[in-house]
Amino acid sequence: MSVEFEPIARKVLPIIYVIDTSGSMRGDKIASVNEAMVETVDVLREVSRENADADVKIGAITFSSGAEWVTANGLESLEDFVWNPVTEGGVTDLGAALKELSVKLSRSAFLKSDTGFAVPVIMFLSDGGPTDNWKKEYAAAMGNNWFKHARKIAIAIGADAKEDVLAQVTGNIESVIRVDDVATLKKLVVVLTATASKIGTQTHSSDAGNVDKQIVDDTMEQMGGTDARVETAPENQPKPVEEDAVSGGDDTDEDDW
Amino acid sequence: MAFEENRIIKTTNGDPIRIGKLIGSGGQGDVYIVDFKGQKKALKWYRKFAVDKDKFRKNLIENVRRGRPDPAFLWPEAVTEEVDGSYGYIMDLRPEGYHELSQIILGKVNFPSFKPMVEAAIHIVNAFRIIHGIGYSYQDLNDGGFFVNPKNGDLLICDCDNVSGNNTDLGIIGKPRYMAPEIVKGQARPNLLTDRFSMAIILFLLLLHTHPLEGQKWIDYPQEERFTRKLYGEEACFIFDPTDNSNQATKISSANALKYWPQLPQYLKDIFLKSFSKEAISTPTKRPADVEFVRVLTRFRSDIVTCLTPKCGHELFIRGTNDTECPYCKKTFDVRTIFRLAEYPVVAAKGSKIFRCQLGVCNAKDALDPVVRVAQKTNPDGTVKLMIQNISGGNLNCVDTKGQSRVVPHEGLIPLKKGIKISAYGHDFMIDDIG
Numbered sequence: 001m002s003v004e005f006e007p008i009a010r011k012v013l014p015i016i017y018v019i020d021t022s023g024s025m026r027g028d029k030i031a032s033v034n035e036a037m038v039e040t041v042d043v044l045r046e047v048s049r050e051n052a053d054a055d056v057k058i059g060a061i062t063f064s065s066g067a068e069w070v071t072a073n074g075l076e077s078l079e080d081f082v083w084n085p086v087t088e089g090g091v092t093d094l095g096a097a098l099k100e101l102s103v104k105l106s107r108s109a110f111l112k113s114d115t116g117f118a119v120p121v122i123m124f125l126s127d128g129g130p131t132d133n134w135k136k137e138y139a140a141a142m143g144n145n146w147f148k149h150a151r152k153i154a155i156a157i158g159a160d161a162k163e164d165v166l167a168q169v170t171g172n173i174e175s176v177i178r179v180d181d182v183a184t185l186k187k188l189v190v191v192l193t194a195t196a197s198k199i200g201t202q203t204h205s206s207d208a209g210n211v212d213k214q215i216v217d218d219t220m221e222q223m224g225g226t227d228a229r230v231e232t233a234p235e236n237q238p239k240p241v242e243e244d245a246v247s248g249g250d251d252t253d254e255d256d257w
Numbered sequence: 258m259a260f261e262e263n264r265i266i267k268t269t270n271g272d273p274i275r276i277g278k279l280i281g282s283g284g285q286g287d288v289y290i291v292d293f294k295g296q297k298k299a300l301k302w303y304r305k306f307a308v309d310k311d312k313f314r315k316n317l318i319e320n321v322r323r324g325r326p327d328p329a330f331l332w333p334e335a336v337t338e339e340v341d342g343s344y345g346y347i348m349d350l351r352p353e354g355y356h357e358l359s360q361i362i363l364g365k366v367n368f369p370s371f372k373p374m375v376e377a378a379i380h381i382v383n384a385f386r387i388i389h390g391i392g393y394s395y396q397d398l399n400d401g402g403f404f405v406n407p408k409n410g411d412l413l414i415c416d417c418d419n420v421s422g423n424n425t426d427l428g429i430i431g432k433p434r435y436m437a438p439e440i441v442k443g444q445a446r447p448n449l450l451t452d453r454f455s456m457a458i459i460l461f462l463l464l465l466h467t468h469p470l471e472g473q474k475w476i477d478y479p480q481e482e483r484f485t486r487k488l489y490g491e492e493a494c495f496i497f498d499p500t501d502n503s504n505q506a507t508k509i510s511s512a513n514a515l516k517y518w519p520q521l522p523q524y525l526k527d528i529f530l531k532s533f534s535k536e537a538i539s540t541p542t543k544r545p546a547d548v549e550f551v552r553v554l555t556r557f558r559s560d561i562v563t564c565l566t567p568k569c570g571h572e573l574f575i576r577g578t579n580d581t582e583c584p585y586c587k588k589t590f591d592v593r594t595i596f597r598l599a600e601y602p603v604v605a606a607k608g609s610k611i612f613r614c615q616l617g618v619c620n621a622k623d624a625l626d627p628v629v630r631v632a633q634k635t636n637p638d639g640t641v642k643l644m645i646q647n648i649s650g651g652n653l654n655c656v657d658t659k660g661q662s663r664v665v666p667h668e669g670l671i672p673l674k675k676g677i678k679i680s681a682y683g684h685d686f687m688i689d690d691i692g
């Protein structure tokens with residue numbers, strides 16, 4: 001006989017990938033994203049098994065001409081999740097993805113759980129600039145508290161990626177990581193995932209500061225030196241979206257979470 | 258940075274350390290197996306410093322100098338020179354069979370019975386009693402810092418790099434869900450009294466596999482800074498707070514506690530009720546002293562017995578000497594023989610053990626020295642009977658039922674018979690019958 005306990009209750013930690021699958025991703029880029037995601041799922045599975053503080057679940061959406069959930073039935077537990085390669089083709093409707101996020105990050109859609117949720121981590125991967133009215137959808141998404149408070153991080157792939165747009169979407173230029181080669185891209189997705197999914201399980205220091213920044217700093221530190229082509233976007237990029245657009249709406253009501 | 262295998266670095270004394278395999282990575286650093294002075298050791302190497310690097314290093318060197326306060330600590334043995342702007346320290350490797358407390362709480366590793374679980378709890382409080390007693394605080398109690406052997410309850414405490422003089426501010430504040438409310442609220446930095454609060458959380462988690470502050474409100478609040486500040490800080494409230502049910506235990510958040518809490522003896526409930534009372538949450542000096550936990554938990558260990566009903570055999574907790582019903586087969590556990598200790602009676606059942614601290618006041622280092630245990634002896638004819646065994650490591654002076662003095666050597670047996678008096682460490686206790 002051994003001491004029998006129920007598994008301890010954990011908050012669900014959604015890790016959501018928003019992946020650009022426009023035509024320009026063709027070739028190496030989409031291939032390395034797919035490879036990275038296969039490895040990422042393994043990493044997340046390991047983290048979700050070991051993590052006593054949160055139950056990690058995955059979500060993924062692709063955008064090209066329109067947007068489509070890879071995890072169409074909601075957030076998936078990692079135990080039996082398999083990454084099916086996504087394919088490219090079409091334009092870059094970032095707005096369509098933002099709209100989906102805003103609709104599905106809700107207790108009436110993807111955020112159903114008895115124990116509730118931890119602030120989601122949302123990772124954007126894009127190699128181009130939006131082709132639809134993303135600003136309108138962004139403003140609408142910011143009215144959703146889950147999206148608004150999510151830890152948003154972006155990977156800008158190659159020189160054509162619009163870092164200023166990604167800076168506005170994530171709310172911070174420091175949350176945009178630029179990468180110029182596919183080998184680094186692959187590693188970055190994995191390291192970023194590992195770091196972001198363990199957030200909240202670590203000791204804090206008194207001057208830790210902003211969590212998104214910590215995730216990026218930790219990631220960069222682990223990518224460290226191995227490849228000089230990884231860089232966070234330089235300071236002279238456009239400023240993030242104006243204050244009032246970010247802080248729209250009253251967010252102190254717990255019930256609408 | 259990551260080290261390549263076989264790279265040699267040096268300690269501050271110039272002793273060589275040969276780097277081996279990477280064991281794992283945590284929030285601040287990496288842990289490697291290394292060869293050091295002819296032995297396999299663990300090297301914790303900091304990848305980054307969220308705190309003042311030089312102050313932290315000074316503290317580490319001071320810890321090495323003062324030496325390990327108790328064998329339960331995987332204590333820093335040597336600090337390395339700086340390499341590429343960072344450094345690390347050497348400690349013992351975690352031996353086979355030990356698991357991180359987080360894995361136990363997750364249910365991935367189970368205790369074979371309640372006794373080793375409670376022994377692990379006893380080891381935790383005793384270790385903290387020892388470091389608090391010499392003026393240190395640990396500062397970062399969390400489920401990753403404890404390695405437990407579920408078979409026997411043995412415990413090792415790692416991450417001793419933050420340990421420092423009480424009220425020394427190294428910049429570490431702790432891990433979310435484990436920090437004392439005054440730290441969460443930003444009103445205090447880690448110290449002896451915040452350690453106590455975190456320790457009570459760890460003990461509750463270990464014994465009940467439930468977080469004591471995660472009830473109804475935990476379900477209602479998303480896990481986001483503004484809400485966690487309320488849940489673990491401004492509004493911190495025990496799931497069994499008798500005066501406030503706003504955060505009460507629920508089936509979803511607290512299933513294990515709802516099952517086992519009602520079975521716990523009152524003295525154990527009381528110490529948790531005291532640790533997580535409104536008063537102790539707001540006034541850190543009202544938290545139970547470490548030694549109170551040692552007393553309560555050693556007593557609890559003595560009150561864990563195995564149901565004697567054939568085919569039942571569940572472990573149960575004695576709540577009074579003659580009124581404990583087995584929660585599984587519903588039969589009353591029949592207590593016949595007890596040890597009459599100065600403070601409370603202990604049931605003499607198979608597996609019972611008396612520790613030195615149960616006899617009377619003693620210092621922390623000696624608290625868990627075992628004195629006697631109750632063991633089953635098989636007679637030549639195959640029948641079995643319970644006997645008391647001296648496991649004190651020395652002689653015990655006894656007086657038998659006829660008033661004769663006897664000396665029982667280490668591992669010697671004493672019959673379980675009413676009227677026998679045993680003396681140990683200057684205290685006497687009697688074997689008695691109940692009813």
Ligand SMILES: Nc1ncnc2c1ncn2[C@@H]1O[C@H](COP(=O)(O)OP(=O)(O)O)[C@@H](O)[C@H]1O
Binds near residue numbers: 284286348351
């Ligand atoms: N002395 C040790 N012996 C063996 N493994 C260890 C030792 N110390 C830490 N570890 C393991 O190394 C990993 C990283 O540990 P650590 O850096 O202390 O993590 P954290 O920073 O999250 O506390 C963990 O898996 C831990 O269990």
Ligand SMILES: [Zn+2]
Binds near residue numbers: 571583584585586587
């Ligand atoms: Zn029974």
